[in-house]
Amino acid sequence: MTEPTPLQLEARQRSLRELQERLGHEFEDLALLDRALTHASTGNDGMKSYERLEFLGDAFLNFASADWLYRTHPEIAEGALTETRTRIVSRGPLAAVGLRLQLHDHLLSGKGMRETERCSDRILSDLVEAVIGAILIDGGVTAAKAFVRRHVLPKDIEASSGNDTEKDSKTALLHWCQHHKLGQPRYELLATTGRQHEQEFRVVARLEDGRREEGHGRTKRAAEKLAAERLLAQLTNAPASQGH
Numbered sequence: 001m002t003e004p005t006p007l008q009l010e011a012r013q014r015s016l017r018e019l020q021e022r023l024g025h026e027f028e029d030l031a032l033l034d035r036a037l038t039h040a041s042t043g044n045d046g047m048k049s050y051e052r053l054e055f056l057g058d059a060f061l062n063f064a065s066a067d068w069l070y071r072t073h074p075e076i077a078e079g080a081l082t083e084t085r086t087r088i089v090s091r092g093p094l095a096a097v098g099l100r101l102q103l104h105d106h107l108l109s110g111k112g113m114r115e116t117e118r119c120s121d122r123i124l125s126d127l128v129e130a131v132i133g134a135i136l137i138d139g140g141v142t143a144a145k146a147f148v149r150r151h152v153l154p155k156d157i158e159a160s161s162g163n164d165t166e167k168d169s170k171t172a173l174l175h176w177c178q179h180h181k182l183g184q185p186r187y188e189l190l191a192t193t194g195r196q197h198e199q200e201f202r203v204v205a206r207l208e209d210g211r212r213e214e215g216h217g218r219t220k221r222a223a224e225k226l227a228a229e230r231l232l233a234q235l236t237n238a239p240a241s242q243g244h
Helices: 006-023 030-036 040-045 051-072 078-088 091-100 121-152 169-179 220-236
Strands: 186-193 200-206 212-217
Touching: 006 030, 006 121, 030 051, 030 121, 051 078, 051 121, 091 121, 091 169, 169 220, 186 220, 200 220, 212 220
Parallel strands: none
Antiparallel strands: 186 200, 200 212
């Protein structure tokens, strides 16, 4: 077992504190978040993995989504409630949540885990459930429900039934690259122009093989999504939007 250096421990703590801001929950016990982002492949290093937290988070997520559907959507017939809940908490939508929160960037794993596996739907969805479990233990039911409402539950039930063509373009690009073994797309901010409240961001999305596309938008995320859409269009020879 190789003990992390003090600098490595400090960097890990700093990255977890930054992540918890995106999650919307400030941990009393940051070690829970650390554990929620530790894969079982580190077992040879004597580290605890996220598997028990994932189990807890999965169970709570099913409860929280069922409770939300029952209370807020009386128009959904009884026979469709289970199908609707299953769709909300299925691997694809959860993976998209994990990708938006960049959980894979904070994942501790063994040396044998490939980069593409870190960003797989399976790992990303597991991480979301483990984080929910960690928040439930750290902050209780109210905090865990708040996370689920903020990050997992759809704003529009009808939209949540969309197919793969309606995916977030960054998610779609990542999945396409995984399938074709092209590695993980990288995004880089090239420029920010304009006044503070009228800024425009220019971002490049690039692959390890050198292929790249740029996008621009009023937010960095919008620019990244457009760059991802254009790069995916380049890869698949499909038409891309012109942006705003």
